[in-house]
Amino acid sequence: xxxxxxxxxxxxxxxxxxxxxxxxxxxxxxxxxxxxxxxxxxxxxxxxxxxxxxxxxxxxxxxxxxxxxxxxxxxxxxxxxxxxxxxxxxxxxxxxxxxxxxxxxxxxxxxxxxxxxxxxxxxxxxxxxxxxxxxxxxxxxxxxxxxxxxxxxxxxxxxxxxxxxxxxxxxxxxxxxxxxxxxxxxxxxxxxxxxxxxxxxxxxxxxxxxxxxxxxxxxxxxxxxxxxxxxxxxxxxxxxxxxxxxxxxxxxxxxxxxxxx
Amino acid sequence: xxxxxxxxxxxxxxxxxxxxxxxxxxxxxxxxxxxxxxxxxxxxxxxxxxxxxxxxxxxxxxxxxxxxxxxxxxxxxxxxxxxxxxxxxxxxxxxxxxxxxxxxxxxxxxxxxxxxxxxxxxxxxxxxxxxxxxxxxxxxxxxxxxxxxxxxxxxxxxxxxxxxxxxxxxxxxxxxxxxxxxxxxxxxxxxxxxxxxxxxxxxxxxxxxxxxxxxxxxxxxxxxxxxxxxxxxxxxxxxxxxxxxxxxxxxxxxxxxxxxxxxxxxxxxxxxxxxxxxxxxxxxxxxxxxxxxx
Numbered sequence: 001x002x003x004x005x006x007x008x009x010x011x012x013x014x015x016x017x018x019x020x021x022x023x024x025x026x027x028x029x030x031x032x033x034x035x036x037x038x039x040x041x042x043x044x045x046x047x048x049x050x051x052x053x054x055x056x057x058x059x060x061x062x063x064x065x066x067x068x069x070x071x072x073x074x075x076x077x078x079x080x081x082x083x084x085x086x087x088x089x090x091x092x093x094x095x096x097x098x099x100x101x102x103x104x105x106x107x108x109x110x111x112x113x114x115x116x117x118x119x120x121x122x123x124x125x126x127x128x129x130x131x132x133x134x135x136x137x138x139x140x141x142x143x144x145x146x147x148x149x150x151x152x153x154x155x156x157x158x159x160x161x162x163x164x165x166x167x168x169x170x171x172x173x174x175x176x177x178x179x180x181x182x183x184x185x186x187x188x189x190x191x192x193x194x195x196x197x198x199x200x201x202x203x204x205x206x207x208x209x210x211x212x213x214x215x216x217x218x219x220x221x222x223x224x225x226x227x228x229x230x231x232x233x234x235x236x237x238x239x240x241x242x243x244x245x246x247x248x249x250x251x252x253x254x255x256x257x258x259x260x261x
Numbered sequence: 262x263x264x265x266x267x268x269x270x271x272x273x274x275x276x277x278x279x280x281x282x283x284x285x286x287x288x289x290x291x292x293x294x295x296x297x298x299x300x301x302x303x304x305x306x307x308x309x310x311x312x313x314x315x316x317x318x319x320x321x322x323x324x325x326x327x328x329x330x331x332x333x334x335x336x337x338x339x340x341x342x343x344x345x346x347x348x349x350x351x352x353x354x355x356x357x358x359x360x361x362x363x364x365x366x367x368x369x370x371x372x373x374x375x376x377x378x379x380x381x382x383x384x385x386x387x388x389x390x391x392x393x394x395x396x397x398x399x400x401x402x403x404x405x406x407x408x409x410x411x412x413x414x415x416x417x418x419x420x421x422x423x424x425x426x427x428x429x430x431x432x433x434x435x436x437x438x439x440x441x442x443x444x445x446x447x448x449x450x451x452x453x454x455x456x457x458x459x460x461x462x463x464x465x466x467x468x469x470x471x472x473x474x475x476x477x478x479x480x481x482x483x484x485x486x487x488x489x490x491x492x493x494x495x496x497x498x499x500x501x502x503x504x505x506x507x508x509x510x511x512x513x514x515x516x517x518x519x520x521x522x523x524x525x526x527x528x529x530x531x532x533x534x535x536x537x538x539x540x541x542x543x544x545x546x547x548x549x550x551x552x553x554x555x
Contacts, residue, residue, distance in 0.1 A: 003356040004372075007349075011425055012378055015390035018400060022393050061299040068296040072289055080297070082540045086304050088479070089532035089539075091486025093506040094525040097513045098307040101314060101522075108310060109302065133303050165284055194383025196489035197506070201513065214385040214489065221389060221493060226398060233386045240381045244374075 019237070023230040034231035039207055040216065044235070047213045050124060051192035054131030059185045062139025063177070069140070070147040084141070087134050092197025099130055100202040122204030127212065130198040135188030142184035143177055150176060179254035183247055190243045193236060311529040314522035326512075326520035327527065334500045335508035336527070338416065342504065343484040346423045350480050351473070354431025359465075361432075362439040363447075373436070379428045388422045388493025414496030419504065422490040427480045434476035435469055441550065442468055471549055475542045482535040486528055 023031060034040065068074075069081055087095065103110040103120040113120045120126055150173060158168040196214040204210040211219075213232055220229035283289065316323055326332060357376055361369060379387065394400050395412040405412060412418045446468065450460045466473075488506040495502040497511065505528060512521035 004353065004360045007353045008357070008372075008375060011421075011428055012375060015394060015425065016378070016382075018393050019386070019390050061295070064292055065296040065300060068293050071283065072293055074293055078540075080300060082536050083300065083304050083308075085536060085539065086308065086532065089482050089486075089535040090308075091488060091506050091528045091532070093488040093509050094311065094486070094528050094532075095307065097509065097521060097525060098311050098314075101518070102307055102310050109306060129303075133307070136303055169284075190381060194381075194386070196383065196385045196492075201510075214383055217383075217385050217389060218493065221392060224398070226393065226396075229389060230393070233383075233389060236383060237386060240383070244377075244381050 019230060019233060022226065023234045026227050026231060030227070031231050031234075034228045035235055039211070040213075040232055042208045043211050043213045043216045043232075046124070046127070046210070047193060050127040050131055050212070051189050051195075053128045054135055054192050055185050055189035057128070057132045058135050058139045058188045059181055062136065062184060062188075063143055063181060066140045066143035066147055070144060085137050087136050092134065092195070093201075095133055096130065096198040096201035099133060099198065100126070103129060103202070121202050123210060126202040126204070127199055127210065130202050131192040131195060134195050134198050135192050138188040138191065139181060139184030142180045142187070146177055146180040147173075179251065182250060186243055186247045186250075190240050193240060193243075308529065308533070311522060311526050314518065315526035317522075318519040322519055323523045323526075326517075326523035329520075331500050331503070332505075332508055332520075332524055335503045335505050335524075338419070338503065339485055339505045341416070342420050342423050343481055345420050346427055346484050347477060347481055349424060350427050350431050351477060353428065354433075354435055354476055355469075355473070357432040358435035358439050358469075361436055363444055376429050376432050379425055384426055384487065384489030385493055387425045388490035391418055391421050391425075391494050413494050414498065414502060416502065418494035419491050419502060422494045423484050423487050426487050426490050427483050430480035430483065431473065431476035434472050434479070438469060438472035438546075471542055471545045475539065475546065478535055478538050478542065482532060485531060 026034065065084070069077065069084075100121055101107050103113065103126060105111065105114045105119070105121075110120050118125065120129060154172055155168055158172045159165075163171070194214060196212075196218070199212055200215055203212060203215070205215055213236055217229045217232050217236075220226075220232070284292075361373065392399060392413055395405060395418065396402055397406065397413075399413075412421070446464050447460050450464050455463070486506055487504075488510070491504055492507060492510070495504065495507055497503060497507060499511070503511065505524060509521050509525045509528070512518075512524065
């Protein structure tokens with residue numbers, strides 16, 4: 001118990017509190033000015049937009065992947081199931097250089113995207129690809145257990161009562177999965193907001209255009225603009241805490257609601 | 262990742278799909294194709310291409326990229342950092358899981374949230390807080406300079422930053438496992454006169470060994486591959502404060518792509534091993550939770 005608190009305090013709490021201490025040296029007006037400068041705003045807009053897009057892609061395809069992994073049988077299913085966790089195991093820097101090479105105009109995948117007129121590196125598309133990659137396991141891994149636990153009697157009951165297969169899936173199964181999908185989406189979104197390693201290689205990093213917030217913090221640190229860097233960090237931290245809080249509240253709410261039914 | 266133990270806990274008893282209730286054949290094929298297409302574009306293709314790019318210039322170029330003294334020193338630093346950080350995480354993980362699952366106290370939920378915090382903090386911010394504390398302009402900066410101690414842009418900073426980002430891994434896996442197991446066996450040991458140390462080594466540890474190993478595997482993978490946090494505190498001094506991921510970055514930015522991918526392939530190989538070991542342990546955990554046999 002003592003060890004727990006001591007280590008937690010030294011490694012997590014003390015460092016994080018310095019962050020707020022540092023940003024308070026700026027004062028309110030200084031803080032506001034640092035956060036609302038055009039370059040910072042552009043980076044926040046980009047980070048949020050691309051993270052949202054990536055999480056949305058994951059919500060849709062993650063659901064399909066989870067469905068296929070739970071409900072269908074096909075050769076190599078175990079391997080496919082294992083590989084879903086790759087983004088957690090593969091270092092982000094490796095993911096970054098690999099995705100960049102792969103989706104560059106002369107890469108294996110970029111070549112074909114180029115043919116249909118899509119440039120997939122050094123722009124928003126590339127950033128979204130990287131953020132989709134790192135958030136991929138979240139939706140799959142939150143939906144999968146719920147789907148595995150799903151009571152097949154409910155499906156049978158729906159079928160008996162004359163529902164078509166499509167109706168059973170959309171009206172009976174999908175509503176049960178929604179909380180898991182939302183949780184997975186939010187986790188992927190939160191992870192994408194703070195991502196650095198996999199994005200910096202594919203982004204191109206042009207200020208105002210393809211510069212994500214994490215990179216801007218890095219740049220400001222390298223220029224010894226500690227106050228400016230801290231201001232952005234505080235905003236991002238506040239948002240990710242808000243998101244975590246939101247998931248917890250949502251989970252409690254949906255549990256309570258399901259309990260009522 | 263950390264949800265896996267709870268997934269195993271909850272997923273027990275899920276039976277096989279009854280064949281009658283399923284979609285038409287064409288829907289099944291379509292969905293499977295979409296899923297596999299998505300996974301191969303985002304996961305399988307990148308994994309294959311790391312190794313392809315690494316060996317593109319032949320085995321000799323591959324070997325020379327890895328045997329390069331700077332690369333070797335980066336590998337050494339990464340191994341050293343991992344060897345220091347992982348035991349610390351194990352000690353904390355067991356202590357935290359023990360405290361949370363075996364005692365009742367106020368603010369437990371808050372404590373769990375705090376333990377999870379490094380997961381929700383951007384790695385760049387994680388590195389930055391250490392610069393703010395120990396950097397030249399930081400809280401302890403002047404004192405450290407006076408006493409000629411270097412933390413930022415040196416190995417201690419790298420270890421601290423890695424420790425921060427890997428902090429929750431072991432605790433996160435152990436908490437749901439120890440909750441599911443309960444304290445009955447430990448209480449029985451206590452009643453029969455076992456000392457605290459005996460209870461830990463003979464009862465608790467054998468019971469949690471697979472969960473512990475699982476957390477350690479994830480923790481090790483992250484410790485070896487951390488990039489953002491380490492990048493902030495390292496200062497990128499070649500041969501001194503470069504870890505393997507940072508070395509990959511430098512090589513790549515210098516357009517030595519083959520060498521960058523050669524070194525990256527080492528990391529990719531580690532992550533493949535991680536996934537395989539993880540799958541094996543997951544299996545063991547499932548067996549343990551259904552049969553109760555450690």
